[in-house]
Amino acid sequence: MHEGSFYDAKWRSAGDYRPSIVAYYYKQWDDFHMGFHAHEATEFMYVISGVCSVETKRETIAMRKGDLVMLDAGVPHKLRVERGSPCRMLNVEFTFKPCGAVFPSFKQLADGDPALARMLERQLDTIVLRDSADVQPILKSLVLELDMGGAGAGREAMTNLLISQLLIRVARLTGEDAKDGAERQIHRYVRTAVEYIHQYYDCDIQAKDIAAAVNLHPVYLQRIFKANMSVSITEYLTELRMERAKMLLAGTDVPIIEIADYIGLNSRQYFSMLFKKITGLSPAAYRKSQASIQYYSDENVQIVDIPQ
Incomplete structure (x- = not known):
């Protein structure tokens, strides 16, 4: 397990930690072939329009509008977008930091939501949600808050609530996807x-x-x-x-x-x-x-x- 992994138990046991956004950006790709690389942070990649593929060492994930992939920290991956088929994406990367005066903590989230606790137990280094319309409004609100929420404790509190909501929603949708199709x-x-x-x-x-x-x-x-x-x-x-x-x-x-x-x-x-x-x-x-x-x-x- 990578040192900064989303699943590292220290985020839930060694004091109060919360998710913290370290990077976020919109980007339209066209005729782009990225080499394998990995991040120190956990990454969300959401497809706003178009098609692309995200490749890890174990699988190639074909993605289209509305799809979301969550990659754990340290997972090697690369993005491929074919010429003439542009793909617009929103990427959000996060790690963990001490709560300070901002709550809930990640431990409180995991203790309070069974779906998130189950997702943490499964330790999936790659999570793919197909046509995940449920998460798009949360991502949009999160990015708007980061862009326009100003500075200080109020902005920190709101972004923490939004990414906490996002993680819980992803966990619940992941739990649904674990069931058979019918x-x-x-x-x-x-x-x-x-x-x-x-x-x-x-x-x-x-x-x-x-x-x-x-x-x-x-x-x-x-x-x-x-x-x-x-x-x-x-x-x-x-x-x-x-x-x-x-x-x-x-x-x-x-x-x-x-x-x-x-x-x-x-x-x-x-x-x-x-x-x-x-x-x-x-x-x-x-x-x-x-x-x-x-x-x-x-x-x-x-x-x-x-x-x-």
């Missing part, structure tokens, strides 16, 4: 359905609308959703709506008569009945109970005079 596709259908529900729960959506967004027959989506999530689409949507209702009741002053509209239920009476069925309290009683909890919490705060 299982991987089913998982993506279900994930897309869940994302749709979280974006549109405030609207009058039904299972058929979610299925149309995923381009699947409603009956088939219902079956694979239940198998993967252990609840039906309707049950998942209802649970999400009730969680959002509890948040609005406890944390905002939105009138109770309007909350049904905020969570995609047309009937206020139905909302009240459903909320009480699930929580055991009416919306008004729930808001009052949460206000009481906050009141007693505030009452328990004691101010102590310190002798001069």
Whole structure:
């Protein structure tokens, strides 16, 4: 293992370390044939447009628009772009540095996300994600922050959050790709359905609308959703709506008569009945109970005079 490897256990055990960007750049290549070389940092190579190939000592990776490759520090590789077929790429290189006052640490990320922990256990020196549209917005935000975020702790904190998000997303997508093709596709259908529900729960959506967004027959989506999530689409949507209702009741002053509209239920009476069925309290009683909890919490705060 290379001394600066992404998988080196010292980043998670010998104090608090965090990922740190050391280089990033856009580049359009054409008729380019790079010799084998290696970096001291871990590298992301994202294809914005065109085609190219990234070759390591063990494999040649054909890449096209939307593909991402992650190369561990010290991995020899070379880039090949044919004449007349330009390839535009975004490259981001990172290593690790002490956290200082900026968190989360890499250890906290690995301890808190099972997918990242599993990826670290596998120690893949090369990770390839095909058509990884999920990571492009994070990469774009990361580079914009590096370019325009100014200097100081605020910029460091934001870039740390963004690269942490990127690593977790890559880890989760890598975990999906470890499954066989059929299982991987089913998982993506279900994930897309869940994302749709979280974006549109405030609207009058039904299972058929979610299925149309995923381009699947409603009956088939219902079956694979239940198998993967252990609840039906309707049950998942209802649970999400009730969680959002509890948040609005406890944390905002939105009138109770309007909350049904905020969570995609047309009937206020139905909302009240459903909320009480699930929580055991009416919306008004729930808001009052949460206000009481906050009141007693505030009452328990004691101010102590310190002798001069």
